[in-house]
Amino acid sequence: MKLHGVVPPIATPLTAGDRVDETGLRAMNRYLLGAGVNAIFANGSMGGFAFLTDDEQVRSVSITVSEVNRQVPVMGGVGETSTSRAVRMAKRIAAEGVDYLSLLPPFYYLATQENLIAYFSEIASAVDLPIVIYENPVLTKNSIQPETIAKLQTLIPRMAGVKVSNADQAYLQTVLQLTKGAPEFSVLTGHEFLLVVGLQLGCDGYVGGLHNVCPHMAVALYEAYRVGNVALATQLQQDLIATWQIFKYGAIWGGFDEALRYLGICERATGYPYVSAVTDADRQAVHAILDARVKPYLRESVTV
Numbered sequence: 001m002k003l004h005g006v007v008p009p010i011a012t013p014l015t016a017g018d019r020v021d022e023t024g025l026r027a028m029n030r031y032l033l034g035a036g037v038n039a040i041f042a043n044g045s046m047g048g049f050a051f052l053t054d055d056e057q058v059r060s061v062s063i064t065v066s067e068v069n070r071q072v073p074v075m076g077g078v079g080e081t082s083t084s085r086a087v088r089m090a091k092r093i094a095a096e097g098v099d100y101l102s103l104l105p106p107f108y109y110l111a112t113q114e115n116l117i118a119y120f121s122e123i124a125s126a127v128d129l130p131i132v133i134y135e136n137p138v139l140t141k142n143s144i145q146p147e148t149i150a151k152l153q154t155l156i157p158r159m160a161g162v163k164v165s166n167a168d169q170a171y172l173q174t175v176l177q178l179t180k181g182a183p184e185f186s187v188l189t190g191h192e193f194l195l196v197v198g199l200q201l202g203c204d205g206y207v208g209g210l211h212n213v214c215p216h217m218a219v220a221l222y223e224a225y226r227v228g229n230v231a232l233a234t235q236l237q238q239d240l241i242a243t244w245q246i247f248k249y250g251a252i253w254g255g256f257d258e259a260l261r262y263l264g265i266c267e268r269a270t271g272y273p274y275v276s277a278v279t280d281a282d283r284q285a286v287h288a289i290l291d292a293r294v295k296p297y298l299r300e301s302v303t304v
Helices: 022-034 054-068 083-094 113-126 146-155 169-179 195-201 215-226 230-248 253-262 280-293
Strands: 040-042 074-078 100-103 131-135 159-164 186-189
Touching: 022 040, 022 054, 040 054, 054 074, 054 083, 074 083, 083 100, 083 113, 100 113, 113 131, 113 146, 131 146, 146 159, 146 169, 159 169, 169 186, 169 195, 186 195, 195 215, 195 230, 215 230, 230 253, 230 280, 253 280
Parallel strands: 040 074, 074 100, 100 131, 131 159, 159 186
Antiparallel strands: none
């Protein structure tokens, strides 16, 4: 099945010691599925893979696969610093029953495009799953050039798509142009302020951390665009941008955790040392945004 539509990178609720909160993670999955998302991306950036030990990363993926229970595809994320580490983690996550693997470039050290081709190719050859490359140059420091993505298409038989978390729309347009000959290849935008623009350029869908908080709105935007109601999709884009302002409070993660608490999903999805306090004023601001923008999409307060 080709990846398309709304693919939230599911947050990973945590307990003491940054262990996965299974009750919270199952509730998070039910919230997203209830909104009608098209797939779920486990152990991604907003899922906090970098907070977690290897075992907790695998456990988070396992719980999501169990809770989703084939209702939609599950993509498991791998973010590592070397080929040997990534191959090991890819095999562990693949064994949990995910439908796709998402692969970040290696981070910390700078890599050449030849390094990246070798990295992605070796991981792909080690697992029997469709591969989605994840372009995230801000956090990895290693950008995957459009020509490299096109070359990987020819080298990796099971390459299923790319997620582009890159504000450069010329870059996105080039990726779409170079990969358009593969009808089963998905291009997903990760820029939450440019969802309609991405769809207009030809993207198949989008991945946004904010959509953990407002999946109903993200789904409504996709459905509006799909049926040709660009005016409604554009208005929903503005509503999403207004909702994104929660990240201005509590150094991003504090506002996010407060939103999840207010929606009754979990206590926190942030690992240490990044857990951030919110002031009473911050808390009220986050609640006001959710009251105005998110809760109108729910028939009642979140039931999980």
